[in-house]
Amino acid sequence: MEWVRRLLRRGGTTELDPGRADLVTVASSFDDAEACSAALARAENWTPDQSVVLRHHLRIPVARQAEVAAIAAQGGYTLGHTGDESNVILQRVQVLDALHCSQERSRMASLAHRHDGEALGWDALQPAAEPPREKK
Numbered sequence: 001m002e003w004v005r006r007l008l009r010r011g012g013t014t015e016l017d018p019g020r021a022d023l024v025t026v027a028s029s030f031d032d033a034e035a036c037s038a039a040l041a042r043a044e045n046w047t048p049d050q051s052v053v054l055r056h057h058l059r060i061p062v063a064r065q066a067e068v069a070a071i072a073a074q075g076g077y078t079l080g081h082t083g084d085e086s087n088v089i090l091q092r093v094q095v096l097d098a099l100h101c102s103q104e105r106s107r108m109a110s111l112a113h114r115h116d117g118e119a120l121g122w123d124a125l126q127p128a129a130e131p132p133r134e135k136k
Contacts, residue, residue, distance in 0.1 A: 016051040016093045016126075018078075023053060023125040027096070030057070030121030036105060037098035045129045048097065052124040055080075055091040056108040060117035062086060068115050075107075087120070096124050 027043035029036065040046065056077075060068050062085055069079040072090045080089040090108060094100070101122070109119040 016053060018053045018091060018093060018125075020127060022127045024128045025123050026052065026126045028121065028123035035098070036101035040096070040098050040101065043124075045126070046096075046124070047126060047129075049095070050126060051093050052096045052126050053091055054094055054096060054101070054104065054122065054124050055089045056104070056122045057082070057120040058088050058090065058108060058112045058117055059084075059086050059120055060088055060112060060115055064115040064117065068111060068117070071111060072108075086117075 024045070026046040027040055029039035040048075046052075058068070065079070065088055068088070069077075069090075072079065076092045076094075077090040078092065080091060081087070082089060101124075105119070105122055108122070112119045
């Protein structure tokens with residue numbers, strides 16, 4: 001029944017604050033040829049049954065960014081910027097698995113392409129794992 005609970009929590013969940021200071025990258029891929037399943041298989045410290053902040057890194061012309069943000073917002077994504085004004089991050093909180101990661105990656109690549117941009121890659125953030133406690 002765990003898979004049913006995970007399925008029902010896909011996308012739009014608010015149990016993880018994307019602004020938390022203790023978030024670290026637990027999985028990523030910036031290689032178009034790498035499958036999401038392969039990226040997740042090599043992920044370190046990823047907790048599959050917990051929400052992540054899934055971030056898609058895109059290069060979008062500045063003049064098209066508002067339109068891209070409006071479209072992505074329909075899927076629960078918010079827009080952020082990196083140091084380069086044409087590079088943006090679309091992020092949302094969700095439970096991550098290979099299938100949904102692949103679907104969202106494809107969706108973001110299509111969105112970027114339709115607005116004269118390109119998808120650069122994705123990463124997933126979760127709170128840093130707490131070190132194991134010593135037994136007394």
